[in-house]
Amino acid sequence: MFSLRTGFCVLHLVFLWASTLANEKETSFQLQQHNVPMSVDVINLKPTDNSNKHNNWPGRYLPDRSNGENYGSISKIVTENEDFAVYSAPKQKKNMVTMGSMDINSTCDDGKTNLTRDWDGSVYNYTCMQSQFLPVTDIEPLLERDLVPKYYVANHVCMKESISYNHDIPSFGPHRPAWARYGEYTFLPKQRWLHNLEHGAVVMLYHPCTHPVMIVRMQAALKACLFRHIITPYTLVPEDRPIVLVTWGNRLYMNDVDTKLATDFIKKYANHAKETTARDGQYDHLLIQPAELISPDDVNICPPPHKRKNRI
Ligand SMILES: *[C@@H]1O[C@H](CO)[C@@H](O)[C@H](O)[C@H]1NC(C)=O
Ligand SMILES: *[C@@H]1O[C@H](CO)[C@@H](O)[C@H](O)[C@H]1NC(C)=O
Ligand SMILES: *[C@@H]1O[C@H](CO)[C@@H](O)[C@H](O)[C@H]1NC(C)=O
Numbered sequence: 001m002f003s004l005r006t007g008f009c010v011l012h013l014v015f016l017w018a019s020t021l022a023n024e025k026e027t028s029f030q031l032q033q034h035n036v037p038m039s040v041d042v043i044n045l046k047p048t049d050n051s052n053k054h055n056n057w058p059g060r061y062l063p064d065r066s067n068g069e070n071y072g073s074i075s076k077i078v079t080e081n082e083d084f085a086v087y088s089a090p091k092q093k094k095n096m097v098t099m100g101s102m103d104i105n106s107t108c109d110d111g112k113t114n115l116t117r118d119w120d121g122s123v124y125n126y127t128c129m130q131s132q133f134l135p136v137t138d139i140e141p142l143l144e145r146d147l148v149p150k151y152y153v154a155n156h157v158c159m160k161e162s163i164s165y166n167h168d169i170p171s172f173g174p175h176r177p178a179w180a181r182y183g184e185y186t187f188l189p190k191q192r193w194l195h196n197l198e199h200g201a202v203v204m205l206y207h208p209c210t211h212p213v214m215i216v217r218m219q220a221a222l223k224a225c226l227f228r229h230i231i232t233p234y235t236l237v238p239e240d241r242p243i244v245l246v247t248w249g250n251r252l253y254m255n256d257v258d259t260k261l262a263t264d265f266i267k268k269y270a271n272h273a274k275e276t277t278a279r280d281g282q283y284d285h286l287l288i289q290p291a292e293l294i295s296p297d298d299v300n301i302c303p304p305p306h307k308r309k310n311r312i
Pocket of ligand 3: 106
């Protein structure tokens, strides 16, 4: 009797060990990298360049989809060299006014006025109107990188003007001066979260019909990684890869939740943006749950549980 029990125990342990191994298997994914053609619209502001170019910036940054140019076909394998927007880890500058925070005011954008310019508040943007999507297993996750030129400067646009983008999931571009408070939203327009991306955030977009188990697993992993995260439903994600993690210049499309791949992505690309700052935002319309501090200034991204600042 005793040995039978021990036998079961051992079997159980072997099973646990095997399933752990299975979970830790090397993750694979497809990679697509897109050069953002600098000559078209992207400003190349060298530190010595005092020209007025960026004041004339019309707010579009890629060739129009309609004119037949497909920047997606221009791809190039690069090593992470100097030419593209892989910024080094943050150097905290004390007393530095975040660029453009002077236009956070009630005549330009206070994060409260004329919000319907970016989103009409429709429930269809955050409600599942069809059956839930189950994980798709016969495809791989897809990592898409927009190779943003290092000297690209994104404009701040007041609420008097609309901002349009050439991609359903822009990974960089002009945005609103008042960025979003970090955390989970009923719905947050892209004109806001793009600004958070510029500060080094990770944005999790999910289709409202994504199976709740997938949403909960990805949310839990992201929330435990860093303070600077945004979570919002978004209907313009692909249905076969309904969860997308976005950082400045990068998109990881997931057909199922692979927490190892996701945390690798977050560790690699979070906090490597144009103006990294951990300051919380001003916009909090429909914020459901504010983000928690994980490590001061997010220096320690996706730390093991015992190293989290917010542990109880
Ligand atoms: C508000 O922001 C706009 C746009 O940057 C600026 O022109 C204006 O001077 C600001 N107003 C105040 C009162 O700071
Ligand atoms: C809301 O959903 C509609 C219909 O799918 C879409 O056209 C629109 O772009 C969405 N709005 C936002 C702000 O995502
Ligand atoms: C809000 O919209 C109204 C009407 O279009 C406009 O007159 C006003 O200047 C706008 N205010 C802001 C802060 O965008």
